[in-house]
Amino acid sequence: LTDWPPAGHPEPVHALSVADARGSEASAPDFDALYDDTADLAFRVLAAMGVREAELDDALQDVFVVAHRRLGEFRGDSKPSTWVSGIAVRVAHDYRRRHTRKPTEPLHPHEGVLRATGEAPDVTVIRSEALKSVQAFLEQLAPAQREVFVLAELEQQSAPDIAASLGAPLNTIYSRLRLARAHFEAWARAHDGADR
């Protein structure tokens, strides 16, 4: 791989620029730009969808390998972030299914992904507690509702975008989101009662 891209390549600017060498359409976004714009989003979706901390990097790599392979098929019908988040949801689903078949350790919230924000310690603790609560809620949510809830409530994507990224009818997305919110509302009430 040391000779990649091959000698004489017109634009060996960046390794991922090889996407341009395979004749992708003019409307397809540049892969480097796509990665810069959507890597954080994909990472968050993967984490929210329950991919283990130790596998987050691999899962993220898989997301963008798929995105690179299918970049020529992207016609701009939706936003690039929506397209990548749909890929991330599917990759996360594959990872979760793999561990469901072959469990090696119990699923757990992503302690390691919490980062220092520079805010007051009490605020950080409160937010991390809120994140753990949401993660615990997502763990017991149905996968289909979880996908919609993560994209709608955490990533704040619109229902049409979610429908486009997941390839599901819009009403189905609304239905799943309604049910997920109802579950979360009930769970929040129960969580508040337990805290009191």
Add this chain to the structure above:
Amino acid sequence: MSDLSRRATQMLDEARASRPALDRRRKERVRQAVASTVATTAVAAGAQAAQTVGATKSVATAWVTTTVGKVVLGVGAAVVGSGLTVGVMSARRAAVAVVRPAVEPAVGSRGGTFSAADEARPTNTAPRPVEAVRATDSQAAQVGITQEDHAAQPGPVTGRTTEDERAVDVHTAPPRVPRDALVAAADSATGGTPSDERAKNAATAGTPSDERAEKVNATGRTPSDERAAKLTATPSDERVANASTVTGQVPQAGRAVPSRLVVAEGSRTEATNPGRPTADVRVAPSRATTPAVEPPGERPSGERDGARRSDALATDQPGVAPVRGGTGNTGSPQDGSQEAAPGRQLDLPATPGRTGSTAVSTPPLFPTGDARDSSPRPERTSSSRATEARGREPAFDSTGGSGRPPPEPAAPLRDELTVLRLAKAQHDAGTFAAALASLDEYDTRFPAGVMAVESQVLRVLTLCELGRQPDARAVLVALHRKSSRSPAVTRLKTSCAAE
């Protein structure tokens, strides 16, 4: 859509604010990993495509090379063989012209390749070899020469095929030679030729006609009341010995002339007219010289000298080997040169009891069922060969008859394929009983054959065709237990045995 309560919304806001983020170093690491994966995939795809193209090219090249090579070799062998035959005959005639005055009227037998008709021809007449070059894989060269043609065309007749095909032909040719037809052909060739007087001389010189008839019996290897001569796989020297008697080899002054024209066992003889028998002539796959039948001690001393001189003269011809019969030598000059040495050794006086019996133990180019013993064979007289031939069971009996040879633990794959192909052909032709008999033959001869699995698969299919489903299923069960992963066994999933 129901709105969330204030508390739920607050929790979501707090969780959203504390979501994990991808730090820069981690982001770049994943970027490089993606680049590596993409590059690896591209290289692997390119290599696979190149490998596919390369494999296709290599297969095509190999096929073209093999085909062209076969054609070139075939044509080259034919051309060289033709030239060699003509050259050998010319040299021999020259040798005869020189030797004859010196050895006349010496009697006895000596290995050579002149026929009786050849001797009857004036020496300044060019021989007219009739050649048949084998062109296909499935048939042996059959030179359709009647006895009249042979008499009218006194030159030696040379049939030439590739030697492996001849070896196969000996095994697979159907037994269609009535014994009396062979005897008639022998009598016609020996007694009906213009060289009657020489035949008489030869009889007085130690080759009585009854001995010739006995050898014909040995060829047929059946009792006199049986009409059909079975196809047998006798040692090559025996075949030549037997066949040479049929084709008009008449021992005469100074030499016994094993003809290059050999009637192979199993060739077709149509005795439509008893007086004018017609014989299809095949080339015997033998490299051995033809042994002459002569009792030891009856050979005058002058004859040996004359014969030696003849050989010496023939050998002195550049590029010409002293061919002593056995048309398999004519295709290659190397074969002829290889044969020259044992021929001379046989002429040495230090080999008593073998006067003129030039049974060279040269192994055949391709081992047949009889040639499984690669060790040099002991010299044998014609009478011992005939006795042994009578007592020997045929190596391959295409009639599926009663007698079966003992199993051959180290039989070559060629024989296996011959039998198995015959069974497959019979199966494809719808003669399932015959195919089953051939498969039995295979199992008997090759109990640990390389193609045993394929044989059993064909047996299952044949039994299915015969409606013997329980037997087919039993064979399939045994076969599946032994080699369940064979693709050939997998093919039987659709047979009646799997139902």
